[in-house]
Amino acid sequence: MNDLKHYLEQVQQIFDREVFLASPRELYEPIDYTLRLGGKRIRPTLLLAAGAMFGADEALLRDAALGIETFHNFTLLHDDLMDRSPLRRGKPTVYTKWGDNAAILSGDTMYALAWRYFLRQPSPRLQEILQCFNETAIEVCEGQQKDMNFEELPLEKVSLDDYRDMIRQKTAVLLAGALKIGGLYANAPQHELDNLWNFGIHLGLAFQLQDDLLDGYGDTAVFGKKTGQDIRDNKKTFLPLLAIKHCNTEQSKALSTLFAAKDNMDEEEKVGRVMALYDAIDLRSKLEEHIKAEFQKAQKHLDDIKVPEERKLPLRELMETLNGRKK
Amino acid sequence: MNDLKHYLEQVQQIFDREVFLASPRELYEPIDYTLRLGGKRIRPTLLLAAGAMFGADEALLRDAALGIETFHNFTLLHDDLMDRSPLRRGKPTVYTKWGDNAAILSGDTMYALAWRYFLRQPSPRLQEILQCFNETAIEVCEGQQKDMNFEELPLEKVSLDDYRDMIRQKTAVLLAGALKIGGLYANAPQHELDNLWNFGIHLGLAFQLQDDLLDGYGDTAVFGKKTGQDIRDNKKTFLPLLAIKHCNTEQSKALSTLFAAKDNMDEEEKVGRVMALYDAIDLRSKLEEHIKAEFQKAQKHLDDIKVPEERKLPLRELMETLNGRKK
Numbered sequence: 014m015n016d017l018k019h020y021l022e023q024v025q026q027i028f029d030r031e032v033f034l035a036s037p038r039e040l041y042e043p044i045d046y047t048l049r050l051g052g053k054r055i056r057p058t059l060l061l062a063a064g065a066m067f068g069a070d071e072a073l074l075r076d077a078a079l080g081i082e083t084f085h086n087f088t089l090l091h092d093d094l095m096d097r098s099p100l101r102r103g104k105p106t107v108y109t110k111w112g113d114n115a116a117i118l119s120g121d122t123m124y125a126l127a128w129r130y131f132l133r134q135p136s137p138r139l140q141e142i143l144q145c146f147n148e149t150a151i152e153v154c155e156g157q158q159k160d161m162n163f164e165e166l167p168l169e170k171v172s173l174d175d176y177r178d179m180i181r182q183k184t185a186v187l188l189a190g191a192l193k194i195g196g197l198y199a200n201a202p203q204h205e206l207d208n209l210w211n212f213g214i215h216l217g218l219a220f221q222l223q224d225d226l227l228d229g230y231g232d233t234a235v236f237g238k239k240t241g242q243d244i245r246d247n248k249k250t251f252l253p254l255l256a257i258k259h260c261n262t263e264q265s266k267a268l269s270t271l272f273a274a275k276d277n278m279d280e281e282e283k284v285g286r287v288m289a290l291y292d293a294i295d296l297r298s299k300l301e302e303h304i305k306a307e308f309q310k311a312q313k314h315l316d317d318i319k320v321p322e323e324r325k326l327p328l329r330e331l332m333e334t335l336n337g338r339k340k
Numbered sequence: 341m342n343d344l345k346h347y348l349e350q351v352q353q354i355f356d357r358e359v360f361l362a363s364p365r366e367l368y369e370p371i372d373y374t375l376r377l378g379g380k381r382i383r384p385t386l387l388l389a390a391g392a393m394f395g396a397d398e399a400l401l402r403d404a405a406l407g408i409e410t411f412h413n414f415t416l417l418h419d420d421l422m423d424r425s426p427l428r429r430g431k432p433t434v435y436t437k438w439g440d441n442a443a444i445l446s447g448d449t450m451y452a453l454a455w456r457y458f459l460r461q462p463s464p465r466l467q468e469i470l471q472c473f474n475e476t477a478i479e480v481c482e483g484q485q486k487d488m489n490f491e492e493l494p495l496e497k498v499s500l501d502d503y504r505d506m507i508r509q510k511t512a513v514l515l516a517g518a519l520k521i522g523g524l525y526a527n528a529p530q531h532e533l534d535n536l537w538n539f540g541i542h543l544g545l546a547f548q549l550q551d552d553l554l555d556g557y558g559d560t561a562v563f564g565k566k567t568g569q570d571i572r573d574n575k576k577t578f579l580p581l582l583a584i585k586h587c588n589t590e591q592s593k594a595l596s597t598l599f600a601a602k603d604n605m606d607e608e609e610k611v612g613r614v615m616a617l618y619d620a621i622d623l624r625s626k627l628e629e630h631i632k633a634e635f636q637k638a639q640k641h642l643d644d645i646k647v648p649e650e651r652k653l654p655l656r657e658l659m660e661t662l663n664g665r666k667k
């Protein structure tokens with residue numbers, strides 16, 4: 014049987030061999046740039062591994078793998094523009110390099126290219142596959158809107174449930190969709206599609222909560238970027254939202270004030286004060302418990318899938334890799 | 341048989357009955373606003389009429405009609421943002437009303453909603469239908485990029501062929517795609533799909549050239565907006581590109597200079613000078629010849645379609661309406 018390394022190499026090869034440049038070059042250069050920035054390529058890896066687990070022909074899955082990653086990179090491109098993020102994977106973002114209009118139009122085109130990949134291969138379940146992809150895409154948009162809405166709200170107006178719902182839509186459903194689409198190509202039965210989906214949801218939630226944790230507690234040398242950026246940006250991640258539930262009245266007031274502060278406090282002093290508050294209530298171990306719980310739920314759904322254990326190996330390896338990730 | 345009025349009413353009804361508002365409202369309000377601004381609804385009308393001409397069930401076509409118009413309105417929304425156009429159909433554009441980020445994200449979501457409509461109905465030719473829609477979408481993006489590229493070039497560097505290729509992609513292919521998709525739902529034979537496609541291409545070219553003509557020669561009272569805007573914006577439409585081919589050296593130099601002028605000349609004086617130059621070479625009648633030629637080519641493809649003449653009535657009526665349009 015194939016291991017995780019096999020699928021990671023497959024994905025690498027698929028992207029290395031694909032030509033993204035076309036005419037007019039002003040449109041396709043930012044697309045080629047974006048799709049060659051790399052990244053973890055988790056979604057296409059999940060799609061290939063889930064499809065193969067149920068016996069789908071690997072060649073049949075390659076275009077869908079390209080499609081799901083192209084879509085994901087399109088969302089990053091537009092998100093970076095909306096969030097005015099100057100860097101992505103340590104490189105200038107498309108809007109900083111080519112301007113806002115190039116980011117808008119090249120993004121739109123990437124979305125259409127994602128569809129071109131999905132439409133290349135026939136499947137008896139094509140309509141279901143495309144519906145799964147499309148409903149996932151709509152949820153990603155809704156999640157991004159909710160994320161932007163949270164920016165306008167004070168800390169105490171965003172509940173943990175609201176936040177979990179937002180990251181489910183913005184991050185988790187696309188992992189779930191990638192897995193389910195793999196299963197659909199293999200014509201897996203409905204209850205196994207549900208297991209794949211739910212495995213992806215909890216894996217995605219764990220993944221996003223890790224992101225939040227790493228922003229506060231990551232090792233800068235390994236993490237590859239400065240910690241505390243979410244604090245500087247007043248971002249209502251799981252960290253302050255969980256913190257506020259464990260604060261006493263005085264701490265809670267202090268935290269709300271710190272997260273409402275705009276340009277009237279030294280940034281590093283603010284990061285230091287917030288982190289001291291987190292440490293006072295032992296926030297790190299509390300968040301780690303939440304992450305562990307999501308990984309356990311994900312694992313339960315993977316356990317429930319009725320295929321020989323060796324076929325689950327790549328997804329188990331991927332989950333373990335993510336579980337231990339430091340960046 | 342049904343006439344054009346029947347299909348226009350059908351389209352009106354389809355949009356009146358559809359609910360576009362959903363949660364989160366910050367995402368869906370701009371979508372509802374955009375899709376309720378009205379407009380000519382040419383693309384869904386073409387889709388319904390073409391499908392019915394070959395005997396497709398009208399109920400089956402309704403979702404595709406919604407899909408093609410939703411996609412078209414998504415492209416207008418993003419184009420207005422990129423072009424910084426303050427008004428659309430006499431109303432404030434989405435970015436002026438809700439900001440750039442709302443325009444980006446609501447536009448992306450409209451694109452996904454267009455797919456949701458297309459994916460609602462089954463069809464034995466679904467993959468072809470969706471490929472036709474998607475390849476059309478990619479051409480629209482490429483056309484928009486070429487349009488933006490032209491803005492950076494001096495007048496004499498854009499050929500009439502380049503311009504025709506740009507408006508074919510930006511405008512004509514979506515009309516052609518709407519017609520072909522209607523034909524695909526009716527399982528029309530390949531040569532009739534080609535006729536539908538080519539009818540749409542030439543109808544679309546005629547339509548865009550009319551737009552260019554109306555900007556220069558429209559009756560402001562009927563046209564609904566001030567003429568000469570393309571001149572003020574230094575837009576390389578068919579008018580100056582055709583003019584430069586009929587100018588003597590002196591006129592040609594004057595026109596190039598006028599279209600390169602930025603903020604250093606009174607706008608109305610500039611419009612007056614350009615229009616005087618157009619009149620001196622009788623540009624209006626020359627452009628009218630080009631438009632007539634495109635309508636004739638369109639008509640030839642409609643004539644070639646082998647269905648009873650009465651079935652072609654709505655598309656002939658639509659062509660006549662567009663042919664005589666004053667706005």
